[in-house]
Amino acid sequence: MIPDRIIEQGTLTTDGTRTSVEVRLPWYRALPASCIAGAKLTVDGVEAPADSLRWEMNGKTFTFAELTPNTEEWWFPTDSAVLSGDIATPEDGEHTVSVELVLYIPYIVIGADEVLHIEEKDTKTMSARKAVAA
Amino acid sequence: MTALGTPIQGVTLYSFTRAFHGREYDLEGLIRKAAAENFGPGLEIIGFSSFRGFPEIDDQYAGWFKDLIAETGLVTTSLAVNADIGIHRDRLLTQDELLEYMRRQIAAAAKLGFPIARVQISITPDSMEALAPIAEEYGVTLALEVHADQYASHPRILALRDRYEKVGSPFLGFTMDWGATVSGFAPSLVEAYRRRGASEELLAAVTGLWDEFYQQGPPADQADHGQRFGRFIGLAAQYGRPDLGIDMGINATGLFGPARVDDWLEIFPWIKHVHGKFFGIDDQHEEPSVPVRDLIRLLVENGYNGAISSEYEGWHWNSWQSPFDIIRDEQAVQRSAAEAAGSHMTRDAATARTQLAQWLPSTTGAKA
Numbered sequence: 001m002i003p004d005r006i007i008e009q010g011t012l013t014t015d016g017t018r019t020s021v022e023v024r025l026p027w028y029r030a031l032p033a034s035c036i037a038g039a040k041l042t043v044d045g046v047e048a049p050a051d052s053l054r055w056e057m058n059g060k061t062f063t064f065a066e067l068t069p070n071t072e073e074w075w076f077p078t079d080s081a082v083l084s085g086d087i088a089t090p091e092d093g094e095h096t097v098s099v100e101l102v103l104y105i106p107y108i109v110i111g112a113d114e115v116l117h118i119e120e121k122d123t124k125t126m127s128a129r130k131a132v133a134a
Numbered sequence: 135m136t137a138l139g140t141p142i143q144g145v146t147l148y149s150f151t152r153a154f155h156g157r158e159y160d161l162e163g164l165i166r167k168a169a170a171e172n173f174g175p176g177l178e179i180i181g182f183s184s185f186r187g188f189p190e191i192d193d194q195y196a197g198w199f200k201d202l203i204a205e206t207g208l209v210t211t212s213l214a215v216n217a218d219i220g221i222h223r224d225r226l227l228t229q230d231e232l233l234e235y236m237r238r239q240i241a242a243a244a245k246l247g248f249p250i251a252r253v254q255i256s257i258t259p260d261s262m263e264a265l266a267p268i269a270e271e272y273g274v275t276l277a278l279e280v281h282a283d284q285y286a287s288h289p290r291i292l293a294l295r296d297r298y299e300k301v302g303s304p305f306l307g308f309t310m311d312w313g314a315t316v317s318g319f320a321p322s323l324v325e326a327y328r329r330r331g332a333s334e335e336l337l338a339a340v341t342g343l344w345d346e347f348y349q350q351g352p353p354a355d356q357a358d359h360g361q362r363f364g365r366f367i368g369l370a371a372q373y374g375r376p377d378l379g380i381d382m383g384i385n386a387t388g389l390f391g392p393a394r395v396d397d398w399l400e401i402f403p404w405i406k407h408v409h410g411k412f413f414g415i416d417d418q419h420e421e422p423s424v425p426v427r428d429l430i431r432l433l434v435e436n437g438y439n440g441a442i443s444s445e446y447e448g449w450h451w452n453s454w455q456s457p458f459d460i461i462r463d464e465q466a467v468q469r470s471a472a473e474a475a476g477s478h479m480t481r482d483a484a485t486a487r488t489q490l491a492q493w494l495p496s497t498t499g500a501k502a
Contacts, residue, residue: 001450002155028151029182029216034223071221076186077155106218109256115220 002026006122007099008080012043014091015131018052019043020084023099025077026120031103033062033070037117038102041085043095048085056082089128098123138477139438141408141430142486143465144176144211147184149446150457154183161185162202169206173461175483176441177203178252180214181239189215189242196245203247209486211441212277212309212407213248215239217256232261237268244272249494250407252309253278255290259297262306269305273497277309277407282391283359285314285352286400295401304495307406310398313447314352314391318423319344322414323385326451327378336373340382343369348392363387389413389447395428399436406494408433408442414452415463426464430471439493441486442468442479 003026011022021041025031036055041048055062058073075081089095100121108116145168153159159167161184168174181188185195203210217236219226227235236253243251251274257265262278269276280291291308298306319341327337343365353359363383370379398405412424420426433442444461452460472479480486 002152005155024155028148028155029180030186030188032218032221034221037223068223074187077183078157078160104220104223106220107216107254107256109219109226113226115226 001028003120003122006101006120007097007124009124010126011080012089012095012097012126012128013131014087014089014128017086017088018084018131019048019087019089019128020082020131021097021099022080023083023101024080025075026101027103027105027118028077030074030076031106033057033067033073033075035104035106036064036067036075036101037104038064039083040098040100041083041087042098043087043089045096046087048087052086054084056084091128091130094125094127096123096125136435136437138475139434139436140477140480140489141433141438141472142176142209142211142441142489143174143468143479143481144178144209144441144443145173145461145465146178146180146212146214146409146443146445148178148180148214149444149449149461151183152449152453153457165202165206165208167458169208171458171462172481173444173465175207175209175481175486176211176443177208178212178214178441178443179210179248181242182216185242189239191242191245200247207483209483209490210246210248211443211490212250212252213239213243213246214252215243217254217261219256229261229264232257233264233268236265240265240268240272240274240276243274248274249490250275250277252407255279255281255284259294262294263297263301266301266303266306270303270497275305275307275406275494277307279309279311279409280314280401281311281409282313282316283353283388285391285393286397287393288352289355291401295404298404305497307404308401309407309409310405311409311411311445312424312426312429313389313409313411315393315395315397315425315429316390316423317348317425319386319390320413320423320448321416322448322452327382330378332375332378333373336370336375339369339373340366340386344386344390344392352391352393352397353387359387390423395425395432398432402436405438405440407440408438409445410442410464410468411445411447412464413446413448414455415460419463419466421464421467426467427471427474430468431475434472434475434477439489441490444468
């Protein structure tokens with residue numbers, strides 16, 4: 001379901017040690033933070049260490065462990081979230097960016113106490129912008 | 135003899151998911167577009183798709199929304215809601231939590247002016263029974279969606295029907311989704327797989343297998359369903375495209391339900407709302423895989439007077455055609471079919487409002 005839209009073209013940003021990209025929800029309706037179950041961020045074949053990943057949504061930044069119990073923050077279908085991790089991306093040249101997302105779909109029951117989860121992947125090529133200190 | 139029905143024409147904004155998600159239209163723009171294209175008067179919306187912060191709707195927002203609906207001459211028919219039973223990752227909601235979760239959405243439907251809330255199969259007969267007083271309190275009919283991969287005579291749906299009969303509340307019913315009674319594998323999806331490099335041999339095998347299952351009728355149970363799913367995955371692997379297998383299985387068994395049109399008669403008196411699910415339009419301006427004309431005839435001849443939301447689902451794979459053109463053509467097929475059945479579709483907003491008010495139960499509850 002529109003997985004080709006996961007990565008927002010032209011949003012790769014790096015400060016030399018951390019790299020981020022804007023991602024879109026590959027689903028038709030808003031999902032709560034609790035249903036954003038996992039992600040991978042890879043630039044030019046280098047995958048960010050899982051414990052370095054952060055998820056920024058609605059102006060707040062979360063670790064994936066913090067997303068799991070959170071049913072207050074929602075990812076609206078027209079909003080970008082920002083996925084970042086420890087990758088030293090050179091500012092010059094084109095880069096191949098891949099994002100994998102694992103999402104739980106909380107109303108599609110597939111077992112006695114289990115709901116559907118989907119795994120979606122997108123890869124795009126783009127240049128990197130230098131991060132500006134906030 | 136039953137008087138012929140005059141279904142209310144309408145659309146669900148779900149049909150335009152790709153345009154909304156792609157930020158081509160915001161909610162207001164999409165509603166204005168639907169009105170300008172004359173896709174109404176009926177308008178269905180999915181709460182969690184379109185309303186930020188749903189199901190919390192404040193008075194100011196509800197006022198803005200109702201003014202917009204009045205200005206555009208549309209008639210709100212159904213608000214699609216979701217029972218997010220798995221919202222906590224470590225456990226499912228308890229019955230009490232589920233009822234409270236649904237109460238908030240039913241309240242939102244009432245506040246926004248929708249007389250129906252579309253609910254889904256994850257809600258059990260016990261939960262529907264417990265929700266009936268809440269539905270009555272807010273004056274909102276709960277119309278549970280009968281969607282592929284199930285169908286009207288599926289044991290789960292019959293169990294719900296039997297419970298409705300026992301409970302006796304006019305606020306419980308079904309949404310008929312045409313995806314349960316599809317007659318062919320959608321050609322637009324074949325074209326999408328072709329564009330992804332699937333061989334003609336694989337495409338012929340997939341449509342052939344779907345036709346074989348259609349001849350057999352819908353799957354008897356979830357185990358049978360699972361077996362069919364596996365057969366599509368096997369075909370994709372056999373023809374060298376295992377990467378397409380799950381996608382083919384999901385669509386072939388989860389979107390294209392092979393029950394016959396007459397199957398709807400099992401639950402007909404409880405059908406309160408219709409999703410005119412379809413997947414595309416061919417060069418002759420007909421829907422090649424959903425028997426729209428037969429479905430309209432069934433509805434008209436059995437006196438259906440509720441709304442039909444044209445629900446275009448081909449947007450999942452069809453990025454090369456305009457969903458607005460496709461909706462326009464499908465609605466023309468519906469109107470032509472209603473006329474062929476000796477009736478017509480209701481298109482005037484005032485008539486639609488009156489007709490819907492007569493079709494659905496009303497309540498004098500304080501919150502209605």
